Amino acid sequence: MPECFDKSKVWFVGAGPGDKTLITLKGYRLLQQAQLVIYAGSLINKELLEYCPPEAECHDSAGLTLQEITDLMINGVQAGKLVVRLQTGDLSLYGSIREQGEILTEQGIGFVSVPGVSSFLGAASQLGVEYTVPEVAQSLIITRIEGRTPMPPKESLESFAAHQTSMAIFLSVQDITGVVKQLTGGGYPTNTPVAVVYKATWADCQIVRGTLDDIAVRVKEAGISKTALILVGAFLGEEYHYSKLYDAGFSHEFRQA
Secondary structure, eight states: OOOOOOTTEEEEEEOBSSOGGGSOHHHHHHHHHOSEEEEOTTTSOGGGGGGSOTTOEEEEGGGOOHHHHHHHHHHHHHTTOOEEEEESBOTTTTOOHHHHHHHHHHTTOEEEEEOOOOHHHHHHHHHTOOSOBTTTBOOEEEEEOOSSSOOOTTOOHHHHHTTOOEEEEESOGGGHHHHHHHHHHHTOOTTOEEEEEESTTSTTOEEEEEETTTHHHHHHHHTOOSSEEEEESGGGSSOOOOOGGGOTTOOBTTBOO
């Protein structure tokens, strides 16, 4: 028996990092039943639309304004359609759903967020690494460089770099030279390892490795200027320590040494 979804609400769905099979099962089922889909065409894998019924009405939001997007949603719900707003990765990161949700709420329409898999997780999986390495790095900073969207005064890359922990930098590869300048200015040594992952988990994924000393040159040589994550930190290096969780000499709730 297929899951029944409430058509009186708009369903925001995280599309996953790129690979069309990395959408969640719930997101997949929503697309299977969707009657109106508004998708972020400049960012998502359009192969995801193959999950939709042939008769589904699909709109690319890349060239639309906020008002045009929400008008489509409102009209769809009022027409009794199952409306899906398909956005990138995980909605909780740079998803811009708050303003959409507020307009819907003003019109008496509820919405549900279905989380996806973020590109920062997809990028780590492509590299086969973990951001939290025992005794090397136990924190991850997710941020971006300032562009046309200003950064809060206390959230500059330079200030975060003082921590020298793992960092995933979104929406910034177009200014890789500026990123490096801020990171080294804030405290990261120039030999800190860096990986730039272009279109993580997509078929044409590309990975550029280096250090803060040479990554800008390598990225420019590779021709990468958008749709990429910059990963920085010692977690990419050779130093690591075994976890205590599986250490034979370490006791915990489920096992005695």
